[in-house]
Amino acid sequence: MDFLTLIQQCINGISLGSTYALIAIGYTMVYGCLRLINFAHADIMMVGAFLSFFAINSLGLPFIASAIFAILLCILLGIIIDKIAYLPLRSAPRISMLITAIGISFFLENIFNVFFGSTPKFFNAPEFLSQNINIVGISLTHITIIIPAVTILLLIMLLQFLYNTKQGMAIRATAFDIHTIGLMGINVNTIIAIVFAIGSSLAGIGGIFYAVSYPTIDPLMGVLIGLKAFAAAVLGGIGSVGGAVLGGFILGFTEVMAVAIFPNLGGYKDAFAFLFLILVLLFRPVGIMGDWKLEKSRF
Template sequence: MDFATLFQQIVNGISLGGMYALIAIGYTMVYGVLRLINFAHADIMMVGAFLCFFAMQYFGLPFWAACIVSVIFSALLGTFVDRVAYRPLRFAPRISMLITAIGVSFFLENSFNVFFGSSAQSFSSPEFLSQTILINEISITLITLVVPALTLILLLMLLYLLYRTKQGMAIRAVAFDVSTVSLMGINANKIISLVFIIGSSLASVGGICYAVSYPTIDPFMGVMVGLKAFAAAVLGGIGSVGGAVLGGFILGFTEVMAVMFLPELSGYQDAFAFLLLILVLLFRPVGIMGDERLERSRF
């Protein structure tokens, strides 16, 4: 194996990990605030990709404008799901919210399947994102560099929001104890809605990046990607934003490199991610950046 191939696969793994990380952040933030695994989150990623597709295909919007429309409407969808499906069950047993999340996931998948068909549709992205950069013998597609860079930029923006703004302080307070925060005059429902806005927006960005990298979309595109992103959140330490991003990059890198070194097992590519998760949790059940002593602390 030559160095050019190795370096190219490393970049591909980091790019794939960046997409997992964007989606994993939404999982870990919602869990940090509500202790809920929002299984509908991956389907909001799918909706984001479809919204971008429709905005370009049927309304003739340029790619950048379609991305903005997708992010806005995905954020609204996230808050709508919270308002309709989760808020009435806020103080119900957590199993009720979990079942509701699974139901919302099935509803979104099957609704898009009924209205738009199950066949994959080609996603047209700007040509410059598909351009190839040649560095000596190394060939890298521009989108593989854009995704991890975008992930890190959005992570820094999110960390600034969480630790340098009043809204971020409120989010961390609600994650610590929602009942006490409500008694102190903070509208917990608005803060939770903000969490869903942030998570759904990042899921939309992840869906668009995935659609550009693998230029097809379908109503069930979020199923396996969502499971891997959830695995990334658990691997990094669910409830930790930095852990979710780290877990995403590790998972994507491992998945690509395992196939490169074991090409005869390429048909089991999806299994490598979950095998890594099992191995890490055997030795560190709280994840890489999780902390048993800070069980109630989040982010």
């Protein structure tokens, strides 16, 4: 493999990792506040892809308008899931919320299977996004460059929100001690709804990006992608937004480079990613950006 091909594969890996990172942020924020692994989160990514597909093919909306439509409905869906499924179980054992999250995941997969069918659908994205460009001998598509750029921009915006707004400080306080902040006049349920809204919007964006990059969608597309995004959150240090993004980049990079270096083992690309996760956690169980001293995340 020559140098230019190596650089090209590195960029492809970062692009794939950016999608994992967007989804992983939702996992890590919900876990930070509720100590809950929201297994329904990956299916919101699937919902985002299908809603954009529906808006383009049935409503006749242009791609940008369909993406905004899908993201807004994903935000609404995330808030509704929190209010209906998780809010009544705030004081229940964590296992109850976990089982509920799995149930919501199965519900979303099956309801979209009923409406759209199990046959994979082709996602008709604008040709501009899949057009190739040549940069000093490296051939890339526009979407390969757009995804990491948007991910980094969204990360900067999110960190600015978390550290420079009252709502962001309330989210970090909730992650530190959810019981105490209620005594300080902060509406915990509103703060958690904001967390679900942010996480769901990023999952929707990740779903649209994935559908554009790999233009075939189906109701079960979120299962494996969700596992990888969760692995990225754990790898980076679950509870850390920056760690989730770093974990996503590393996991995507590992997956792509493993196939590039060992093309005969392309069928085992998923195993490479999880093997790397296992190796990291053997030596640093809290993840790359996790803190040994803190039992609770502060983002």
